[in-house]
Amino acid sequence: MKIAVDAMGGDFGPRVVVEGAISAAREMDVEVLLVGNKDLIREEFGRYGYNGPRLSIVSALESIHMSEGLLSFRRKKRSSIQVGMQLVRDGEADAFVSAGNTAAVVFLATRVLGLIPGIERPGLSILVPTLTGMTLLIDVGANINCTANHLEQFAVMGKNFMEQVYGVKNPRIGLMSVGEEKSKGNPVTKDVYSRLSASSLNFVGNVEGNDIYSGRTDVIVSDGFTGNVALKTSEGVVGSFIRMAKREITRDLFAKIGYLLMKRNLKRVIKKMDYAEHGGAQLLGVNGACVVGHGRSNPVAVKNAIRVAKDFAASGVQAKIAEDISLLVSRKRNTAA
Amino acid sequence: MKIAVDAMGGDFGPRVVVEGAISAAREMDVEVLLVGNKDLIREEFGRYGYNGPRLSIVSALESIHMSEGLLSFRRKKRSSIQVGMQLVRDGEADAFVSAGNTAAVVFLATRVLGLIPGIERPGLSILVPTLTGMTLLIDVGANINCTANHLEQFAVMGKNFMEQVYGVKNPRIGLMSVGEEKSKGNPVTKDVYSRLSASSLNFVGNVEGNDIYSGRTDVIVSDGFTGNVALKTSEGVVGSFIRMAKREITRDLFAKIGYLLMKRNLKRVIKKMDYAEHGGAQLLGVNGACVVGHGRSNPVAVKNAIRVAKDFAASGVQAKIAEDISLLVSRKRNTAA
16 A cells, blocks of 8 residues: 655654654555655655665655645645645555645645545544544534535545444434534534435434534534534643643642652543544545644654555545445435436 | 522522522622522422522422423413513513523523614623633524624624623634634634724634633634534533543552542642533623523532622623624714715
8 A cells, every 4th residue: 555645744844744654664564655855855764764665755846834825725736735646646646644734635635636426525524532432523624614415425425434444334423513403503404404314324413512522423524614613622622621730730749649640541541532643634525545634743643644544545435435425416316307 | 789590490400509599698799589489499498498588589480491492482471581581671680590491591581681782693602711711702502693793793792791790901802713814714704804803802813713722812702503512512522531531540550549649639620621610601782691501500500600690790791782882883884874
């Protein structure tokens, strides 16, 4: 399996990405193609004393910064993200990983790889840790304005992803809203509620913000605005909780000793809650496997993103999504006719 | 100061509410009017051996359950929520507190007390704890579909509330979105961004989910759908984090001892993060001070809600909101003319 990795992505650029890529090439059965500035990548190879097998460089002369917008995505034809996508499109790589500009990845994936036939918008999905396992939240920010069609398609994408990549049988689908009752929500979610109820999906109804981490569902469908706010809110809450706890603990000797005794265990939980560690977000609905890491990814997160990309590419989920979407579209056409 | 309290509200009804009301009457300079089923309230008085001064009963023959909807709000003319609102309207109480059905409180407050002139929709606001103090999040669920006018008015309400009730000078106002740049957001938030930038408010721009708990702003303006999801998400995250940590800790003897040593400190932080403890949500934009407690309020939360209602009623914030909104409306009229 060949994974193209955007060496220029993330808040820390090649330094962190190359280290993660080296770990992946050492530990997993993958071949990593680092895409970006050759000199910078080589410098990092030198630092880690590794230039071994299963690691190669593909030159990309430009890079897209975190703060750049649509104009740059279009103008920079030789960006590491565009070159990486082309590798996937041309069959030279099986998947693409970037911890860079998410909007650029979504835009260029759609443009270079194209959407799966029938898909209207790609969905950015993320696995969040729950008390019982993992829940896929889709969309977490690729689409700010979502129609009922978009949300319905996200449900189909999410279902197939959890089934094909994580072996979840008949995944339970929830719809993000502001109350469990059918009557709760906005006009779009109410429409989607009816559609999903009438579908063959294992739809469990509306879910609320506090259900994200409860493990009640395997997939939660949301518009990208709300999904993004929910995801970033949880990030902020955990961070604040930890900082408040630290402040409280350092005031008191017994608490300090207590903290030292359980530090290792607490760190494990914090790590489990930290979705950035789990490999980032999967872009669903395009013809290819793209994974977007968190900007603040560390080398372990980059390695995990490469692992997710490998499983994603191996799953053949795109073909399953294409099948289900074609059924959905033809059913709609028949109903309309 | 006279506070009318819905004795029938909350997941536990009179048992919890009366206990909280008794504490309030004992500890604060308030007179509490318990509204609801006389017999049930008297039974609780008996249990706590208190039927003292500053505590009286106002009979209400019906109550609205948590799961009831609009039809019941209209039909039950003698519900404890309706009777409580009438006490405020008629000047027999200065504020109303309910841990009951939020939608019923919003509906009946609007109907019985009426909106402040110029206000289009009331906003449900909640104070969330941050690293540096408190941030007011408005709206957290009263309005599922918000226009730019609504959000603009929430900003005005939130600003005045923080200024008048909590003495925050020139409160920093943030707008909930999916990125800090002006260009990020949906059409409504982009419109509101321009309006708030051009206003005399201390607008600090867009904020993201992870800013809610950071203390970067004093007020965060959001549509009720997103605000509700964000609030419930944080509730869920903290709960899951604690449960995961407990599971992890009980596996290991040293961690268990560590936990015992810092238990008291951790509980303090958890309590600080638990917004249900802080007294619930303030309904802004109606002619009166209404506070909605969390359904799962315990007696301390009920007492805190009574304290918040007292400060809210004493602040005279409604008059300030009315002033600012009248300026806003007349400025708009002049621009349109």
